[in-house]
Amino acid sequence: MNPANGNPAAIAIRNVSKRFGSFTAVDNVDISVPQGAFLVLVGPSGCGKSTLLRMLAGLETPSEGEMAFMGRTVSDGTRGLVADAGGRDAGLVFQSYALWPHMTVAGNIEWPLRVAKWSKADRAARVDEVLGLLGISALKERYPAEISGGQQQRVAIARTIGPKPSILLFDEPLSNLDAKLRIEMRSELMRIHRATGATSVYVTHDQVEAMTMASHVAVLNNGKVDQFGAPLELLENPRTTFVATFLGTPPANLISVTKQDGGLVYDGLRLADAQRAKAHDGVQLLYRAHDIKVGDIEGQLAITARFEEAAPIAGRTMVTAFSNGQRLTAMADGYFSAAIGDQIRLSFLGEPSAVFAMTGERID
Numbered sequence: 001m002n003p004a005n006g007n008p009a010a011i012a013i014r015n016v017s018k019r020f021g022s023f024t025a026v027d028n029v030d031i032s033v034p035q036g037a038f039l040v041l042v043g044p045s046g047c048g049k050s051t052l053l054r055m056l057a058g059l060e061t062p063s064e065g066e067m068a069f070m071g072r073t074v075s076d077g078t079r080g081l082v083a084d085a086g087g088r089d090a091g092l093v094f095q096s097y098a099l100w101p102h103m104t105v106a107g108n109i110e111w112p113l114r115v116a117k118w119s120k121a122d123r124a125a126r127v128d129e130v131l132g133l134l135g136i137s138a139l140k141e142r143y144p145a146e147i148s149g150g151q152q153q154r155v156a157i158a159r160t161i162g163p164k165p166s167i168l169l170f171d172e173p174l175s176n177l178d179a180k181l182r183i184e185m186r187s188e189l190m191r192i193h194r195a196t197g198a199t200s201v202y203v204t205h206d207q208v209e210a211m212t213m214a215s216h217v218a219v220l221n222n223g224k225v226d227q228f229g230a231p232l233e234l235l236e237n238p239r240t241t242f243v244a245t246f247l248g249t250p251p252a253n254l255i256s257v258t259k260q261d262g263g264l265v266y267d268g269l270r271l272a273d274a275q276r277a278k279a280h281d282g283v284q285l286l287y288r289a290h291d292i293k294v295g296d297i298e299g300q301l302a303i304t305a306r307f308e309e310a311a312p313i314a315g316r317t318m319v320t321a322f323s324n325g326q327r328l329t330a331m332a333d334g335y336f337s338a339a340i341g342d343q344i345r346l347s348f349l350g351e352p353s354a355v356f357a358m359t360g361e362r363i364d
């Protein structure tokens with residue numbers, strides 16, 4: 001339920017687990033997705049994203065827990081209930097396009113509408129409509145072998161949205177495309193999401209994709225949801241070191257410090273007051289890359305580090321360096337370069353943005 005208006009969530013995942021033998025691939029996931037949301041499931045390879053999506057699609061049965069679409073139960077692990085993929089009002093877009101090679105683009109898009117018994121006139125109108133929406137009207141009479149990979153993916157998406165499912169499920173749909181096309185298709189997918197109004201669930205291991213597309217993000221780690229919320233909420237208020245370092249570009253720094261003389265000290269620098277560590281002796285401090293600047297800055301604490309690499313990003317430079325075995329990512333204004341192994345200075349701008357226990361949980 002959405003407590004704000006009493007409407008059922010578009011997608012409710014209640015205490016869902018999936019085991020393969022003794023291995024738990026999805027571990028007690030419990031999230032509610034409001035209608036019209038764009039939920040991104042993100043996490044490293046093997047964290048259980050695809051398994052969760054496959055359960056939503058009806059391709060796997062939960063071992064435990066329940067899934068409901070618009071208040072209607074579609075899977076129930078305890079009762080062994082799974083509404084078949086067709087009866088879920090959900091469309092799935094895979095990584096591989098799996099178009100029928102012997103059918104034209106129009107034929108491919110029309111096929112699910114035939115299966116759903118749409119009239120001929122309605123099918124023709126809908127095929128033209130989705131071809132237009134995806135910007136591929138000119139390819140209508142071509143065969144899959146006569147169009148590019150990116151165009152094939154558009155056809156696959158057009159085919160899925162044709163029957164107007166109220167839920168769209170995407171499993172890494174852009175991973176076979178080159179970097180430039182991927183960025184273009186991201187905006188296309190957002191446009192399609194707005195145009196269809198369908199509640200969408202999108203699996204990716206690419207955190208940039210997650211942060212740019214999502215209205216809601218669930219970060220999965222070893223089958224568990226580490227955190228679920230709006231992208232900015234997760235960026236600004238990460239609950240674990242995993243979320244803090246997985247999301248955000250460039251990656252954030254975690255600096256291990258110990259309590260000394262009332263301070264939290266790293267390499268002789270007192271970065272924060274010891275009170276921020278509560279009862280812990282050793283903790284990890286979160287510094288985002290833009291909170292560490294290359295060079296000395298008056299009034300700020302600085303250390304010397306060994307330069308490793310530099311990568312230009314939008315007129316600034318992301319610099320990686322090492323100090324006492326600690327890898328540090330910092331930013332320089334404009335373009336910056338040095339020889340590997342050169343000694344450079346890094347300044348810490350103010351207090352750390354978060355403090356974590358050595359086990360990874362946020363304590364301040």
Ligand SMILES: Nc1ncnc2c1ncn2[C@@H]1O[C@H](COP(=O)(O)OP(=O)(O)OP(=O)(O)O)[C@@H](O)[C@H]1O
Nearest residue numbers: 020023025043044045046047048049050051052205
């Ligand atoms: N049918 C299966 N039998 C046994 N183990 C499985 C099965 N399907 C998935 N797994 C395991 O469950 C875990 C989660 O797999 P899943 O495909 O959901 O991960 P993922 O996060 O989508 O990873 P990737 O990004 O690499 O696709 C993996 O360790 C995988 O090996």
